[in-house]
Amino acid sequence: MSRVPGSWPPVEIEPPVLHPNAPAPGTDLGVHFAECFGCGEVEGGLHLRSSVGDDQTVQSKFTVTRAHQGAPGLAHGGLLACAFDEALGSAVGNLLRRPAVTGRLETDFRRPVPVGSTLYIEARLDGTAGRKIYVSADGRLDAPDGPVAVSARGLFVQVGIEHFSTHGDPQALEKLAEAQRKNQINP
Numbered sequence: 011m012s013r014v015p016g017s018w019p020p021v022e023i024e025p026p027v028l029h030p031n032a033p034a035p036g037t038d039l040g041v042h043f044a045e046c047f048g049c050g051e052v053e054g055g056l057h058l059r060s061s062v063g064d065d066q067t068v069q070s071k072f073t074v075t076r077a078h079q080g081a082p083g084l085a086h087g088g089l090l091a092c093a094f095d096e097a098l099g100s101a102v103g104n105l106l107r108r109p110a111v112t113g114r115l116e117t118d119f120r121r122p123v124p125v126g127s128t129l130y131i132e133a134r135l136d137g138t139a140g141r142k143i144y145v146s147a148d149g150r151l152d153a154p155d156g157p158v159a160v161s162a163r164g165l166f167v168q169v170g171i172e173h174f175s176t177h178g179d180p181q182a183l184e185k186l187a188e189a190q191r192k193n194q195i196n197p
């Protein structure tokens with residue numbers, strides 16, 4: 011039974027069209043930004059690792075550490091939501107290659123996620139409607155076919171690159187773009 015009310019996607023959508031240069035299934039997606047809390051080498055970060063799956067999916071996983079606790083021995087729900095933001099964003103960024111930001115993120119926590127467990131997240135592209143990109147994901151405990159612990163749905167909104175330079179750190183953005191040009195880091 012779905013615990014998230016409402017139909018999904020909530021609007022009429024077009025099927026997602028993969029970018030012609032989207033990485034092939036099996037490709038390791040690496041780190042998109044070294045200082046990203048989700049995938050970067052940040053102390054206490056999630057250190058989420060992702061690769062392209064079949065059927066317009068991205069497969070991600072991360073292991074819950076003591077740095078991620080909300081209650082003793084249990085993952086904090088907000089950090090789990092962060093993992094889904096990252097996994098969904100990775101599907102959008104890598105498969106569609108459209109610059110986009112999270113507009114809405116819904117999470118459905120079904121089972122506790124203990125410290126030491128590994129969450130296997132499968133994120134899929136559900137469809138697009140103009141600038142709106144709908145994605146969803148399930149996170150399974152300790153195995154790709156383990157029980158679903160968390161589900162999420164996200165709306166990403168395509169933005170111009172100026173979104174990042176206007177609101178973020180333009181110098182860091184330029185350094186990141188330079189690194190991507192040199193192909194050191196995935197987009």
Ligand SMILES: CCCCCCCC(=O)SCCNC(=O)CCNC(=O)[C@H](O)C(C)(C)COP(=O)(O)OP(=O)(O)OC[C@H]1O[C@@H](n2cnc3c(N)ncnc32)[C@H](O)[C@@H]1OP(=O)(O)O
Nearest residue numbers: 042095096099100103104111112113114142165167169197
């Ligand atoms: C590989 C990379 C992985 C990275 C993963 C991490 C991704 C992130 O965490 S991004 C950071 C978190 N997100 C943000 O900071 C975004 C902040 N918000 C914004 O900048 C703006 O609100 C933004 C860009 C989402 C939308 O603003 P704007 O460009 O003016 O568009 P706007 O007209 O308001 O919305 C566009 C459409 O989306 C819809 N929409 C926007 N937000 C929502 C929402 N929360 N719920 C429902 N619909 C929404 C609007 O209704 C509109 O629909 P329509 O076209 O049918 O009228």
